[in-house]
Amino acid sequence: MGYTRRVLDDELDELFGQVPAIAIDGPKGVGKTTTAEQHVRGLLRLDSRANRTAVEADPELALRRARPLLIDEWQKVPEVWDVVRRAVDADPSGGQFLLAGSASPSPDATAHSGAGRIGRLRMRPMTLVERGLAEPTVSLAALLAGRRTTLEGSCDLGLADYTEEIVASGFPAMRSLSARARRFQLDSYLRNAVDRDVPEQGLAVRKPESMLAWLRAYAAATATTASYSQILDAATPGQADKPARSTSIAYRDVLTSLWLIDPVPAWAPGGNLLTRLGQAPKHHLADPALAARLLGLGSDTLLEGDGTPVGPQAGTMLGHLFESLVTLCVRVPSQAAEAQVAHLRTRNGDHEIDLVLVRDDGRVLAIEVKLATTITDQDTKHLHWLTDRLGGRLLDAIIINTGPHAYRRRDGIGVIPLGLLTT
Structure with a gap:
């Protein structure tokens, strides 16, 4: 099968010719190596024991390969980061090194952060547009431009299709598997992460089943703002002698370093x-x-x-997982459009905006997610509340749903089926 182009390819096309070194971060299996290979001549795989042993002995060996050079799983020999940084100091011309890593080494593993020398790009699982399921008609970049253009297009995907895509996975190698084989591979992926990847990151897990129970509770908290205490309680129901809260934080930190958990931060706008x-x-x-x-x-x-979801937000597990799928499909093109992604929730929970995309100038695109084919006035109340408060700072307000058509309501709020959203 031929290569399926990813949104990250567009970013690399735009940046790599001018930037000397770019690190591509993301979980295992997301497609970092395959995508990076499309942009290089040389390849150094540090998940190979023979390569790793040689480079550990002399990290400068990495510089002897043809450039542009991909250094795959660079975190296996963190010293190559500083080798690349020094090479870029000596020659800052663009398009020399891509570094792909499925884990973030500890801050003291490298002598220098690489700021100003090595750029960072995040790679996530495949979005719906990358999976080729529909012909998208609505550009997220155009929405972020704030022109509030007419929304058009129809989508044949329905609720059952979106539900299937939730479980079908955005990991490229799993897309062609049967349902049984995919379940097996997802189970193996999670077990290997706990049994092998987490200890390699320096966290000794005495009871792997306890960490898997925490991960199940975290999964049940998908698309909620549940506290880590609530997640820990859900992972240890009926246990009087619960692990310390620091255990939950340790799990969170190590899984973040493996790019396996990907929380959306709360929006903290400036001013009053x-x-x-x-x-x-x-x-x-x-x-x-x-x-x-x-x-x-x-x-x-x-x-x-x-x-049953864990956390303060109401709804079904399907609704929460659909929001997670939408979040994935929004985050990837948002990165390409140079917008930050956050969410908004008032402290007492009376107002909530699922996704807030923030441009460099502070203006925002507000997105609500609705597991519904039709949109009512009740579904728009939080967007109207935000419009009243932000005024001209609000670029646009849209609802992403499971309906068949993209259109604008009479109040100006856009309605977009998830399958029609593209870069």
Whole structure:
């Protein structure tokens, strides 16, 4: 099969010719190596024991390969980061090194952060547009431009299709598997992360099942602002002698370093336009399929309403996982459009905006997510509340749903089926 182009390819096309070194961060299996290979001549795989042994002995060996050079799994020999940094200091011309890593080494593993020398790009699982499921008609970049153009297009994807995509995974190698093989691979992926990858990051896990239970509770908190105490309680029901809260924080930190959890931070706007905002992140795993698998939920059981969310936000598990799929499909093009992604929730929970995309100038695009084919006035109340407070700082307000058509309501709010959203 031929290579399936990713959104990150566009970013690399735009940046790599001018930037001497770029590190591509993301979880294992997301496609970092395959994508990076499209942009280089030389390849150094540090997950190979022979290569790793030689480079550990003499990190400067990395510089003897043809450039542009991909150094894959660079975190296996963190010293190559400083070798690349020094090479860039000596020759700052663009397009020399790509570094792909599925874990973030500890800050003291390298002598220098690489700031100003090595750029960073995040790679996430495949979005719906990258999966080629529909012909998208609505550009996120155009929405961020604030022109409030007419929205057009129709999408054949329905609720059952989106539910299948939640469990089908955005990891490229899993896309072609049968349902049984995919479940097996997702289980293996999670078990290997706990048994092998976490200890390699320096966290000794005495009871792997306890960490998997925490991950299941985190999955149940998908798209909520549940506290880590609530997640720990959900992971240890009925246990009087619960682990310390520091255990939950240690799990969070190591899984973040492996790019396996991918929370959306709370929006903290400057000035006094908005007050009483919550600071808790919204929880997401790297791929909604991981969350569904941890909870033992398939497409049929999700459609039947199975699964109980953890956290303050109401709704079904299907609704929360659909929001996680939307979040993935928004984050990837947002990075390409140079917009930051956050969420908004007031402290008492009376107002909430699922996704807030923030441009460099502070102006925002507000997005609500609705697991519905039709949109009512009740569904728009939080967007109208935000419009009243932000005025001209609000570029646009849209609702992403499971309906068949993209259009603008009479109040100006856009309605976009998820399958029609592109870069």
